[in-house]
Amino acid sequence: MNDVAKALRGFVADVGPGVALSLEACVHCGQCAEACQFYVQTGDPRYTPIHKVELFKQSYDREIGPFAFAYKFFGLAPKLTAETLLEWQDLVYDSCNMCGRCSLICPMGIDIAELVERTRHGMFEAGLAPADFLGALAEKERATGSPFGLTSENFGTLLHEIGEKHGVAMRVDEVRADIVPTISSIDVKTYPGSMAAIAKILNHVGESWSFRTDGFDADNVSLTAGDRAGQDAITKSIVNAAIGCEAKILVMPECGHSYTEMRWEAANSFGRDLPFRVLQITELMAEMIQSGKLRVKKVTQTATYHDACQVSRRGGATAAPRVIMQALGVELRELEDAGAENWCCGGGGGVALIKRAQPLRDKAFALKQKQIEAAGAATVYTSCSGCRQTLEHGGKAAGWKVTVASLLELVADNLAP
């Protein structure tokens, strides 16, 4: 099977009524462009969100749409070629954060972000996921369960090292645990303190909890690369690990895409209801604060908050971080377009992992930078280590005085006795 055939298979496999409806409904009004930071910041019409899924649409029309016979007979939709696939590669990967802002504006109700995710399935099948670093990391993730090749044994060792360094008791591979936290590989590479923070909070509230070394890295680079098999494998290993210790709550780390995958897709991929709840770490903390289980000290500071698109707009968990900040007494200066309407940091959807996309990513970041600076707060909190990293890199390049910080770590540092 050649690459074009593989791409075609990737596009049309698993198209259900919802996706078909999205592919059929566009009236070419162009409004989605005005919601996309890549178009807004560059004015380049190629970055129009619905245009990014054009190859998927054409493949659907020719192969499985209601009038596929006519499209084929009259040649109404161009045949997929290696050249067009290559031409669209940067549109599908480099210039889309899968942030779903376009899905919020479409007057026809098309979930364009979902279509981009599915378009990536075809591109990945054809070997067109950008090799550095997105494709390479997805490959390693599929092979080892972690994009950086972190083995179960090494993860266990790492957790104990982090525990010792931060003076926190780590619970690893307990036979039974009510709460099972997962991590993002970005935490391992850049923010190991976040793992100590989770442990500190769960120890503090006296919950039965444990990290699992047989399913821990929820990053799921495979999802953003478009590798369905890898995506499912990662998800299933974590689900099975949680089932193995009879978990009641599986906790997603400060990470965006891992949350949408585990919260909204995992059960569907698994083919049945999950025997535990899936919560993002901010949701867990907010729940425990509201139930009185977790008490925090008041902090005296003014801050703003960057919503991770996948947690807020795409995940529906917009309120949780605000509950936490209120409990902490943070004077929150909301960004313009906060919550569901927020702009992506520019690195979402794997764009942060595409080296050549940096100039474009910087343009997208400039929009966020302007909003954060306008908020006039000394600190910007976020609950996604991918966003955190993008904001830090962008801020450093811009000579920022704003501190980028983790809400999880803020809570861990301010636990009330």
Place this chain on the structure above:
Amino acid sequence: MLLSFARGPGMQVAALIMVVGMFWRLAGILLLRRRAAHAAARNPFGARLLGGAVTVFTRTIPRRTFWPRVAPGVALSYVFHVGLFIILFGGAPHILIIHEIFGVSWPDLPKGVIVVASGLTLAALIALLVRRLTHPVLQLLSTADDFLSWLIVFLPVATGILLSGETVGGYGTLLALHILSVEALMIWLPFGKLMHVALVFAGRGVLGYNFARKGAAT
């Protein structure tokens, strides 16, 4: 002769193609294999249904944050759609036809209102075409369907205006052309973007339902 054809077999064939075509397209979408949703919903079924229903209406107007960037296109589209609605359901001849077919009737709007609505609708249509031809995003997105659909909507409006003024040609010929242009619209409707008369409700409803499932803003 032409008028008889337009009123008789022409209309029957057009109606048949429209109904069968729409049914075929909708069935082609709805009969695809559906994957069961197992993820625990944040909202109960009733709230999800309500989310879908509400989104059908709320997506009619973009969220305020988008206004500065989309206002011109949305405004033109509104003038066109509202104008067409007024002509279709406020014009005396159309109410008569609806009464003949469905047996229901309501008072017609004054002719002056229809004339103004027709003029605005036509002007909006022309402006939308100019916009499509000149806006970089619309230039890129536009296909033959966009222009054919535009023409096929423009013709009934234009012939309707000529007909109401009886300024050009004989009444019978103009009426025949008007009806034939409507039939052309009916025939094309299931196959191109005009199908959004049905898909807009389905699209918004499904998105609203799915987003309400997540507890996300719709």
